[in-house]
Amino acid sequence: MIIRLALAVSMLIPFSLAAQTQLTAAQVIARIQQAIPQKPLADTVDTIKAGEPSAIVAGIVTTFTPSMDVLRRAVALHANLVITHEPTFYNHRDESTLFINDPVYKEKLAYIHDHHLVIWRFHDQWHLRRPDGIGEGFIAAVGWQKYQHPNDPFFFTLPPTTVDALAQDLQQKLHARIVRVVGDPSLPVTGVAYRPGASGEAKQVQALERDDVQVLVAGEASEWETVMYTQDAQQQHRPKALILLGHSTSETDGMETAATWLRTVFPGLPIQYVNSAEPYWLPGHPPQP
Numbered sequence: 374m375i376i377r378l379a380l381a382v383s384m385l386i387p388f389s390l391a392a393q394t395q396l397t398a399a400q401v402i403a404r405i406q407q408a409i410p411q412k413p414l415a416d417t418v419d420t421i422k423a424g425e426p427s428a429i430v431a432g433i434v435t436t437f438t439p440s441m442d443v444l445r446r447a448v449a450l451h452a453n454l455v456i457t458h459e460p461t462f463y464n465h466r467d468e469s470t471l472f473i474n475d476p477v478y479k480e481k482l483a484y485i486h487d488h489h490l491v492i493w494r495f496h497d498q499w500h501l502r503r504p505d506g507i508g509e510g511f512i513a514a515v516g517w518q519k520y521q522h523p524n525d526p527f528f529f530t531l532p533p534t535t536v537d538a539l540a541q542d543l544q545q546k547l548h549a550r551i552v553r554v555v556g557d558p559s560l561p562v563t564g565v566a567y568r569p570g571a572s573g574e575a576k577q578v579q580a581l582e583r584d585d586v587q588v589l590v591a592g593e594a595s596e597w598e599t600v601m602y603t604q605d606a607q608q609q610h611r612p613k614a615l616i617l618l619g620h621s622t623s624e625t626d627g628m629e630t631a632a633t634w635l636r637t638v639f640p641g642l643p644i645q646y647v648n649s650a651e652p653y654w655l656p657g658h659p660p661q662p
């Protein structure tokens with residue numbers, strides 16, 4: 374049985390490799406977009422941000438943000454298509470107006486061109502997919518599948534815990550240096566909402582307004598919006614708290630899920646997830662090099 378399987382695999386792999394090494398970046402992207410039934414709107418940010426669409430794809434790296442270190446790692450892995458969830462050039466639409474004479478922008482763009490990389494953003498459609506690809510990665514990482522509301526996949530009923538215990542549990546499971554918490558540490562918790570990334574004040578406050586939610590677990594929020602709302606709610610003795618994971622920590626596992634899924638779409642292509650790393654550190658506790 375093992376011999377027969379090995380023979381079958383050895384016959385299949387060279388064939389699929391030969392077929393797939395000829396795909397251009399544009400063809401890989403089109404195939405990804407076809408493979409997901411939910412299509413993004415016409416003005417999607419899921420576009421090529423730098424590089425040549427006609428480049429033959431040697432390998433793929435998925436990541437949360439294409440930092441300089443991620444780009445260097447992609448080059449070391451001989452991958453030339455970088456699939457990123459978030460922008461390359463420091464704003465939602467990757468507009469260069471502000472950066473056209475900026476040394477950081479220019480060095481990054483030159484690195485991408487010198488190494489013949491193609492950067493494609495995979496944001497809108499990965500969120501539109503059902504299940505949401507980013508949510509799938511986060512929920513698996515924290516082990517909350519069994520607590521998920523069947524018709525409301527970003528809401529959970531957990532075994533009874535407290536805000537502080539929940540925050541510590543998330544910090545440990547997500548390997549986060551920094552997690553910020555607003556609210557009473559000893560507040561009892563069962564109902565939790567998850568709002569990844571920068572979901573905005575409206576979605577965040579609407580989640581906190583629900584009677585079945587005590588804690589909102591979010592990526593980031595303006596400190597004078599959801600943060601202040603939660604602080605006021607606590608000071609009015611309402612059972613509400615906010616755990617801010619940081620944008621990267623709240624979403625990066627979903628890009629590892631993207632790599633796993635992409636391997637099913639392109640079985641012959643080398644595909645790696647590269648962690649773009651949490652940017653923050655605490656005074657006195659700098660990150661290990």
Ligand SMILES: [Zn+2]
Pocket residue numbers: 458496500507569570624
């Ligand atoms: Zn996102």
